[in-house]
Amino acid sequence: MTLGAPLAIRAVAALFVVLMIVFLLAPLVVVMAASLSAGGYLVFPPQGLSLKWYAEILADRRYQEALTTSCVIALLSTAIAVPLGTAGAIALTRFRFPGRSAAQLLFLSPLLFPTIVVAIGLLILASRLLGGSSIAVIVAGHVALAIPFVVRTVGAVLEGVDRATEEAARVMGANAWRRYSLVVLPQCKSGIMAGTLLAFLVSFDDAVLVLFLRTPSIDTLPLRIYASLEFSPDPGVAAASTILILMAAFVVLISERLLAGRHVVG
């Protein structure tokens, strides 16, 4: 689209891109650098380099509990969201049926919808029906957030699978269960794996739902970080944040590989 742009423009564009990359990654770089601070204050650039803050938070009981809770919630949410989302993706991609657009809207709208409205709704609902929030309620909320991601990744891979293989399996005598387990799902493997990673990350990263639904006994890593930010954060918070950044980097790299260029955001 920029065919024939003169050299001057190209040079400006190159500079622009560098600036944009800096802009996009700045907060992450700052946090990671601050986590390596040898001093006691959070400052950028860091004064001296040391890994001591990582040791600090990993030894801190509150961080240990937060990390554990985050993992538990994320594992539960993922375990539920992935099968539900995969089944939904198959239904939406492979079948035509009345109410399909409504179903598609339902399965994808948590992506667009203000999470805060769902958060307050879940709080009210949980308080009225269950006497208050709990891990289960948070998991339920995370499942709803994660399903659209799974639907998109599995759907994207499924689109590329030859429908005829399913029909061939039918003709050759496979019932629905075997058709899915032996023919359809194996061909969707990369989509399911990418969906699993994204679902886990979405749950682990969430700060809005947990802010509304937390109880005195529930603490997650993002909540710890948020709480520290309201006061004066120390480099330990930066260390905890870096863990989240590294997790995100891991998921992004692996899922990009798995999806081989099929981009599912936007």
Added chain:
Amino acid sequence: MTGAARRLEPALLLAPGAVALIAAFLLPILQVLAYAFFKDGALSWSALDFTAWRRMTDDDYHLFVGLRTLRIGLIVTAACLILGYPLALVIDAASARMKALLFLALLLPLMTSVVVRTFGWLVILGRGGPIARALRDLGLVPNNFQLAYTETGIVIAMTQVLLPYMTLVLVGVIGQIDRRLVEAARTMGAGWLHALRHVVIPLSKPGIIAGSVLVFAITISSFITPVLIGGLKLPVLAAGVFHSAIAYNDWPLAAAQATALFAIVALVLLPYALTARGNAR
């Protein structure tokens, strides 16, 4: 499997996910709407109760919060468009290697928890941060200057948060434009700028609209970033919901504020969704 069972197949596949989404997504939304309009959420005509709304409209405070939220939304959307469009053009023209790198630069912040990104901005925008220090060294600002706790700071941070969304949508749309249309324009005498103005931009309009709607909707619903960077003095609508619910335990007011937010988002998304249906599959 008989024909009837075959027809059931999609329903069986959708059911568990649908149940989960209805329970954990749809019902909470309905609950909020109920609490916004009915006393204790009881759904009967006698329980119709607009006191929460009256409190919202009586108090100028809420109006200012709403206006601030919309203002931030519009500025961030404009900023994302101005920065995102050229970025999308560059990504589209880039080699495979460069493209992968740029996508990584877009996806990494997107996938990082918003508290972490906000944390980073607090450091950058704060008194001890690089921006404030640089401006002080240049003598342009007083000693205790910082961009944190200012609306400008919120806008900068939110732009970084939302830019990937806008850029990815635009890259998608621009990538779909047939290169040959641009080549045809060039053979007919259009320079690259003309081709851009008269061919590429008009054809990417659906993406521009989609991206803007998306960014605007997310920005005005945002909570973490405006609250942490803006602080208590610069609340946005989402912060109002949080404070009403958690600090004051005032569910009807929180529900009313959430509904107001919902309504604005729906107002923006609905016309878009309806027209997009005509174009999409």
Added chain:
Amino acid sequence: MAGVTIKGLAKSFGKVEALKGVDLTIADGSFVALMGPSGCGKTTLLRLISGLDMATRGSVLIGDSDVSRTPPEKRNIGLMFQSYALFPHMTVKDNLAFPMKMRRSYDAAERDRRIARALDLVRLPAIGDRYPRQLSGGQQQRVAFARALIDEPSVLLLDEPLSNLDARLRDDMQMELIEIRKQAPITTILVTHDQTEGLTLADEIVVMREGRIEQAGAPRAVYADPKTAFVADFLGGANLIPVSVAPATGGGWTAAAANGQSAPAPAPPGGQGGRMTLMIRQEHLRALKPAETAEAEVQGKVEAVAYRGQTAQVAVQALGQSLRLIAPPDTAFAAGDEIRLGWSPADSRLIADGSQRG
């Protein structure tokens, strides 16, 4: 092995009637080709026979059993897809083992024997452990064919099996298909849009159009005696000339074209004259040398000559329209030349359906 009987079969997709009521009897062991332009309903018919779609009306019988409501996995058919539909995540051996595992027909040892035999049949004995993506198009096609046959179905269905191959490979595969069938004779129904494929491979061809069967019969019979202009044209290279037929003085018949030229004609169907279509195939028209004569002759003017490698196609303006004929590739004619066309009326046909090319 069993024959297939179709009675009054119809299928609608919403408001669209893909198949409008079709009757067909396919004899046990025969090879039938369903042919026609896209949208004619041939693929729909195949899918109804396979059970992948259910008919709106009518019945399908395989052998003596009515399978109209039976799902595909219980119909004991073999289906080869246009895209081959080989499972990309399984080796060739696993692909071939699949139908046998689904039906649990045999134990592991017998399965391996059958797989070895199937691979021999399609002349690919060594590729069992490879994945489909490691095979060439022709090899994939043969594996797909073997997979359709391996569980000894009653009926074999082939959905445009050769259309993804290039021309040379297609010719080779057609020959191979004939050979394989000799070794494993099985009721076979083939869908193709390629006229020559049907004519080459089938015992019986069924020409379809807009959801109905236009004509069915042995290839030679249908080719030589098309009942409608559509069938004549579909099977290739027919000149269709609207004429007025009347008895000729001295016996026989004459066909007069719109431009006033006339020529001897064969007997019209039903023995009655009138307006109808005269069909002369391209290969039956020839350019007469100065001293040559033919039973039927007209004067014409060459419009264009197209060199085709093995032959040349010559377009000639005569009998009121542009006629095509096949000439040797080194033909001396050029555009503008006057030419005399000759043919034998016995090689031509009169078609009375009144419709021109579909």
